[in-house]
Amino acid sequence: MxxxxxxxxxxxxxxxxxxxxxxxxxxxxxxxxxxxxxxxxxxxxxxxxxxxxxxxxxxxxxxxxxxxxxxxxxxxxxxxxxxxxxxxxxxxxxxxxxxxxxxxxxxxxxxxxxxxxxxxxxxxxxxxxxxxxxxxxxxxxxxxxxxxxxxxxxxxxxxxxxxxxxxxxxxxxxxxxxxxxxxxxxxxxxxxxxxxxxxxxxxxxxxxxxxxxxxxxxxxxxxxxxxxxxxxxxxxxxxxxxxxxxxxxxxxxxxxxVLDPSEAAEMERHRRQRLLTRARPEASRGFGAELVLAADQFLIRPAGRVRDATQAHAAGDDVRTVIAGYHWFTDWGRDTMISLEGLTLMTGRHAEAGYLLRTFAQYVRDGLIPNLFPEGGNDGLYHTADATLWYFHALDRYLQTTKDQATLEILLPKLVDIYEHHLRGTRFGIGVDPQDG
The missing domain is CATH 2.70.98 (Beta-galactosidase; Chain A, domain 5)
Incomplete structure (x- = not known):
């Protein structure tokens, strides 16, 4: 290539x-x-x-x-x-x-x-x-x-x-x-x-x-x-x-x-080539290829949250999240779910899409996923209504693309919990409007 x-x-x-x-x-x-x-x-x-x-x-x-x-x-x-x-x-x-x-x-x-x-x-x-x-x-x-x-x-x-x-x-x-x-x-x-x-x-x-x-x-x-x-x-x-x-x-x-400079440069080059190989054909060359490489900048393994990574690895899984923007943004729930389709599904990074969805499922509190994680913090802030709704949208796109029923079975209890909390009402007055459902 x-x-x-x-x-x-x-x-x-x-x-x-x-x-x-x-x-x-x-x-x-x-x-x-x-x-x-x-x-x-x-x-x-x-x-x-x-x-x-x-x-x-x-x-x-x-x-x-x-x-x-x-x-x-x-x-x-x-x-x-x-x-x-x-x-x-x-x-x-x-x-x-x-x-x-x-x-x-x-x-x-x-x-x-x-x-x-x-x-x-x-x-x-x-x-x-x-x-x-x-x-x-x-x-x-x-x-x-x-x-x-x-x-x-x-x-x-x-x-x-x-x-x-x-x-x-x-x-x-x-x-x-x-x-x-x-x-x-x-x-x-x-x-x-x-x-x-x-x-x-x-x-x-x-x-x-x-x-x-x-x-x-x-x-x-x-x-x-x-x-x-x-x-x-x-x-x-x-x-x-x-x-x-x-x-x-x-x-x-x-x-x-472990790596001398020439090896490090060559391995990073090969890693980026593999990203292009996995992407859809229309995104593997020209300006589309530039977008694939740019998308890679936003997908991260959150180094700061050691506890989350350790728990995921113990369960045979991995963690991923999305930086909402450079330089000063951290990972935001809304931005992660909105961008999941473009950053992962369109680029052939299906496994990482699954990591993202399962990672954020572990952060569900009172039926909500976090709005954002503060810089240097372990715990998210939950003051948003639409991030959780975008989670359902992202999961739907993921299932349509991958047919991954195993992940759906893992997430189903969390989805039911979110649904029930929204029916009852949860933090910040977030919930289903009793007048119109």
Whole structure:
């Protein structure tokens, strides 16, 4: 099957608006994500390279916020990529004049820079169902080797917290060979960092970075300036047969070590190809294929609700839910049921449709399914009338498509319970109108 590529943006290096308002998103199947602008200038509180989906009560947490990038060419000239905007509103788009192309390849972002004849491609991958991000660099044309300098900048705050949230200082940095762990002064797991490639080295230079402006937050009337912390910087050699990858993760080293960067990228590519293979023929190519890959971003296994997953696994089942929207929405019952047909049945993901229906059946309380789950919470909020009605609609579509009578038998007691509660009346005055039934 051919690679699905979203065409280039027809980049204009002088068009700041294009570089600052076009955004990309990579998700990990847990609710976590990486997101930013084409220019790599953070404009929202939600922008970052690793927003990890952590167990309750933490929820989605900004860990790796930014990566400052410099290239030293074979002739020792140094150029910066990416960009930033300081608290005074001074905008620096360092990489704009070198950025010749940006596209989505199988739904994943690719940047192409040309610097004095050296062509460098950058890709971002998140291994599925892991709170891990790989930032990959490759020299594809031109004279090598070149030397890459990467300066990670971090926080440890809720992704929904204001950008002026104080840094959880002091950060503690532990180094063992090529492995680095950053522990914030709170109860969050450490951020683990590693650079994989040729002749890598790390220089400790811990400090608080200058204050940055987040222009979308400013436009929305929120706190708009904030600081990040940096532990130091990595240097690594980049050549035609020597790619480089920065790995950032909240997973254990044992999990991180299972896949090297090339394996992780290839396995994620194959996973996405399988999604297209399973979809209906009209949705497996062209714009339809792009929609299938986009739909995958919303289907998640809720990493924060460990209890629910454990109970489902003990019963031989699995859990799924739907993120109602990125960046700030969590999973909503109404949105899940409205979108179930398009996200799962039209894309051939019938098993996951069943997981969704059985997962939400476990959340039924007093004849209602949850309206939403708050960020970092285990328990849903039940203040909606129509989510439960949409549940019946989604189940009907599922049964028409799959003929899955076993799931119907499992759910039937819950359906009867919902029916009886609506006849009697339940929370918030929700129930059948006694005047007209």
């Amino acid at each position: 051919a690679t699905v590529i979203r065409p280039t943006l027809n980049l204009e290096p002088s068009n700041n608006e294009q570089l600052l308002t076009r955004e990309w998103l990579v998700t990990n199947g847990l609710g976590g994500y990486a997101s930013g602008t084409v220019s790599n200038v953070a404009t929202r509180r939600y922008h970052g390279l690793l927003i990890a989906a952590l167990p309750a009560p933490f929820g989605r947490t900004l860990m790796l916020a930014h990566l400052s990038e410099q290239i030293r060419l074979a002739d020792n000239d140094v150029v910066r990529l990416g960009g930033e905007e300081d608290s005074a509103g001074t905008l620096q788009l360092y990489g704009a004049e070198y950025l010749t192309d940006f596209w989505l390849e199988m739904g994943l972002p690719v940047w192409r820079y040309e610097i004095q004849g050296a062509v460098i491609e950058k890709r971002i991958v998140m291994p599925h169902e892991q709170n891990t991000v790989h930032v990959n660099y490759r020299l594809v044309e031109g004279q090598g080797p070149v030397r890459l300098k990467l300066m990670p900048m971090v926080h440890a705050r809720s992704h929904d917290a204001h950008v002026n949230t104080p840094l959880p200082l002091p950060f503690t940095l532990k180094c063992v060979e090529d492995r680095f762990e950053l522990q914030a002064n709170n109860e969050l797991p450490p951020l683990r960092l590693q650079v994989v490639g040729h002749e890598s080295a790390f220089t400790m230079e811990p400090r608080t970075a200058n204050e940055w402006l987040y222009r979308v937050e400013q436009r929305r009337g929120y706190a708009a300036t904030g600081r990040l912390w940096r532990p130091g910087y990595f240097r690594i050699t980049l050549d035609h047969d020597q790619p480089a990858t920065l790995i950032a993760s909240t997973e254990s080293w044992q999990s991180i070590d």
